[in-house]
Amino acid sequence: MLxxxxxxxxxxxxxxxxxxxxxxxxxxxxxxxxFSFIELxxxxxxxxxxxxxxxxxxxxxxxxxxxxxxxxxVTGELVExxxxxxxWEVRATAVEILGVSPDDFPLQKKRHTDEYLRTIAHxxxxxxxxxxxxxxxxxxxxAIHKFLQERDFQWIHTPIITGSDCEGAGEMFNVTTLDxxxxxxxxxxxxxxxxxxxxxxxxxxxxxxxxxxxCLSLGNVYTFGPTFRxxxxxxxxxxxxxxxxxxxxxxxxxxxxxxxxxxxxQYLIKYTLEECAEDLELFAKFVxxxxxxxxxxxxxxxxxxxxxxxxxxxxxxxxxxxxxxxVWGSDLQSEHERFLTEKHFKQPVIVYDYPKDIKAxxxxxxxxxxxxxxxxxxxxxxxxxxxxxxxxxxxxMLQKRINxxxxxxxxxxxxxxxxxxxxxxxxxxxxxxxxLLMLVTGITNIRDVIxxxxxxxxxxx
RNA sequence: UCCCCGGUAGCUCAGUCGGUAGAGCGGGUGACUGUUAAUCACUAGGUCGGCAGUUCGAGCCUGUCCCGGGGAGCCA
Numbered sequence: 001m002l003x004x005x006x007x008x009x010x011x012x013x014x015x016x017x018x019x020x021x022x023x024x025x026x027x028x029x030x031x032x033x034x035f036s037f038i039e040l041x042x043x044x045x046x047x048x049x050x051x052x053x054x055x056x057x058x059x060x061x062x063x064x065x066x067x068x069x070x071x072x073x074v075t076g077e078l079v080e081x082x083x084x085x086x087x088w089e090v091r092a093t094a095v096e097i098l099g100v101s102p103d104d105f106p107l108q109k110k111r112h113t114d115e116y117l118r119t120i121a122h123x124x125x126x127x128x129x130x131x132x133x134x135x136x137x138x139x140x141x142x143a144i145h146k147f148l149q150e151r152d153f154q155w156i157h158t159p160i161i162t163g164s165d166c167e168g169a170g171e172m173f174n175v176t177t178l179d180x181x182x183x184x185x186x187x188x189x190x191x192x193x194x195x196x197x198x199x200x201x202x203x204x205x206x207x208x209x210x211x212x213x214x215c216l217s218l219g220n221v222y223t224f225g226p227t228f229r230x231x232x233x234x235x236x237x238x239x240x241x242x243x244x245x246x247x248x249x250x251x252x253x254x255x256x257x258x259x260x261x262x263x264x265x266q267y268l269i270k271y272t273l274e275e276c277a278e279d280l281e282l283f284a285k286f287v288x289x290x291x292x293x294x295x296x297x298x299x300x301x302x303x304x305x306x307x308x309x310x311x312x313x314x315x316x317x318x319x320x321x322x323x324x325x326x327v328w329g330s331d332l333q334s335e336h337e338r339f340l341t342e343k344h345f346k347q348p349v350i351v352y353d354y355p356k357d358i359k360a361x362x363x364x365x366x367x368x369x370x371x372x373x374x375x376x377x378x379x380x381x382x383x384x385x386x387x388x389x390x391x392x393x394x395x396x397m398l399q400k401r402i403n404x405x406x407x408x409x410x411x412x413x414x415x416x417x418x419x420x421x422x423x424x425x426x427x428x429x430x431x432x433x434x435x436l437l438m439l440v441t442g443i444t445n446i447r448d449v450i451x452x453x454x455x456x457x458x459x460x461x
Numbered sequence: 462u463c464c465c466c467g468g469u470a471g472c473u474c475a476g477u478c479g480g481u482a483g484a485g486c487g488g489g490u491g492a493c494u495g496u497u498a499a500u501c502a503c504u505a506g507g508u509c510g511g512c513a514g515u516u517c518g519a520g521c522c523u524g525u526c527c528c529g530g531g532g533a534g535c536c537a
Contacts (some may be wrong), residue, residue: 030496037496050497067488083495108472108487108499114473115529145524170536206537231535244537311513323533334533387537445530447537 006044007031010078011088014183017078021182022049023098025071025126027140030108031064038066040074043125046132046278048099050081050089054451056251057095068109069098069101069126111286114448121452121461127288133449136272137437142222142247143271144433147264153220153247158207160226164200164411168230171230172202173240201434203228205429209362209415212391215248215426216418222247223434236445237382237435242453248428254364254390256425258305258350261377261386264431265348268297272440273299280441288442294380295440303348308332311340311351318344334383341380348379361401364425375429382438389428394418 002021010020024042034055039048051074053063066072071097106120107127117124119448124130145155161175177196178184184191192200207223214221216363222248230240247264256284272280273295284291306314315326315336320343324333332340332351340349353366363372377386392398398419402409409416437449447453452461 028498030499032493032496032499034494035496036500041499052495081495085497103488104471110472110486111498118529205485227537229536233535234462235533235535236531237534242537316467384537416471430537435537 003414007042007047007049009039010046010049010090011045011047013088016080016088017181019075020078021073022074023071023073026066026068026101028068029064029066034041036060036064038072040072040203041131041133043135045135046123046128046282050077050083051092051095053090053092053095059095059097062097067103067105069105069107070097071099071101071253072096073098073331075418077292096241107458110309114296114445118447118453123452127347128282130448132276132282133437133441133443134451136276136279136441137449139275140268140272140433140437140440143275146271147267148222148247151220153222154214154218156207156211156214156218156221156223158204158210158225160204161201162204162210163195163197163201164209170205172205173228173230175201175203178383197394204244205229206244208248208428208430211246211420212246212426213414214424215250215428216424219250220247222460234456236447237238238436239446239450239455242446242450243433245431245433246424246428247368247431251424252390252427253425254352254427255376257390257429258303258318258352258375258377259389261350261375261388261429261431262303262348264287265377265379265385265436268298268436269295269440283443291442294442298379298439301347303350304345305350305352306340307353307404308351308355308371309353313337315339321329329355337378337383338380341383346380349375350375352376359389359408360390361405361407362398365397365401373427377429381438381444382435384432385435386429386431388427390425390427393419393423395423 002019003022004021007022007024010022015220022040022042024040027039027041027048027065029039030037036053038051038053039047040051050363052139053060057063074090074092075094076090076092078088078090081087082088092353107123112127117127117130125134148155178190178194184194186193192198195201204227206227207225211221211223223244225243226241227244228241231238247260248258304427308330310423311332312326312328315322318339320339322333322335324335339353341347347388352373353371354374356365356372359372359374363374365372372391375388376384392401399416401408402412434446434449438444438446441449443449
């Protein structure tokens with residue numbers, strides 16, 4: 001019994017092959033009286049392989065009537081193509097129809113808008129562009145593990161369901177089995193004691209607090225998985241469900257954190273350039289003409305490091321008109337970040353040592369007592385791709401920060417414990433996986449780099 | 462959530478001054494001995510996002526709702 005060969009294998013074949021079996025979906029079919037050309041794709045690579053079906057083949061009439069989207073199985077001979085445009089082609093000896101595709105198949109042999117393709121997210125990976133995106137997404141997922149594992153980081157599976165309503169990174173989705181039409185109440189409030197976990201439960205907004213506990217036992221660790229934010233954000237850079245990589249290093253400070261962030265981003269881009277060259281070419285050609293020079297620029301230069309205070313100073317003296325004024329103590333606006341990365345430096349910028357009042361409670365207070373050891377890596381077009389910090393490892397300082405922010409200390413008992421027993425300096429960051437994919441592909445809407453995007457009021461598929 | 466732009470054939474769009482609808486692609490049928498998003502001929506396909514209003518007459522003007530996009534805030 002002949003085994004199926006993937007199209008990528010056939011196209012890279014070193015020699016002709018007498019007998020091959022391949023299966024895939026028809027991209028286009030060009031029919032003439034005596035034979036037809038079929039462009040077949042099986043998802044193994046961007047390229048199609050050309051199949052020649054002679055009219056002497058038994059079911060030729062049926063085959064010639066097939067259209068874009070149909071699935072077939074082909075037995076034939078791999079031969080050098082006499083035509084221009086491809087090295088190899090398959091001369092079919094038999095074609096089996098696996099699944100027809102009626103004429104209302106929504107993907108046509110032409111370019112569609114991303115907005116339209118989003119409405120058929122179950123079929124869009126059958127297009128060239130989306131096939132390429134999701135092959136790159138898979139490769140990059142692997143590269144993330146490869147990079148971190150090669151540096152002895154251990155992957156920690158932090159929970160998706162969490163009992164902390166205090167992870168400090170935005171609104172959370174509730175997880176409940178309570179009957180929403182008949183919610184049990186106690187003293188006017190929801191009685192969570194009757195809920196599944198006996199307390200309020202949510203979907204995680206970040207694995208950081210959990211992964212820190214493992215950092216302070218296994219050393220260098222990371223999480224990589226989905227996170228959830230119930231924010232009513234309607235932008236091309238936000239989703240309710242997205243994937244995040246959060247490395248955490250023991251015995252490390254903010255400098256180490258910034259170094260890891262830069263090395264990581266540069267590694268991932270290099271990896272894509274080497275391992276996804278064919279797919280990447282599509283984006284350089286059709287999505288962003290400057291993609292290659294942008295990526296080359298990122299991997300060949302150190303990221304600019306600039307303290308928040310210096311950044312504010314630079315922005316104030318820039319002479320640039322901003323809609324929002326630049327004031328020390330308030331967060332940088334999108335327009336400010338864009339000015340730094342796109343106009344002034346024209347490359348990734350790491351801004352560090354932010355005012356403590358605009359950052360999370362767990363970030364380490366600097367000696368000036370006004371700023372914390374936080375850093376954001378900003379890239380052109382996308383903005384913040386990494387947000388990280390050295391963590392506050394001093395028990396008293398952490399306790400004070402929790403109280404200053406009017407959080408309930410009791411909620412953080414286990415987190416505080418890690419500072420009580422054998423605390424050490426440590427640092428980490430969160431890298432938005434989809435934002436990384438946007439950077440690498442030049443895609444400008446985050447909904448187009450995840451298989452089934454979840455955003456406010458959108459839960460189809 | 463706020464601001465701006467848009468919604469016309471299956472898809473991408475045009476539609477002038479308010480006078481009842483157009484193209485390309487796709488589909489169907491036919492032609493074609495090597496095509497490359499093939500080509501050529503013919504052909505079918507429309508509640509102009511919904512509702513209400515102004516007008517003799519609305520795709521076009523007004524109101525409102527729905528949907529999509531861009532920008533902002535929040536952040537990754």
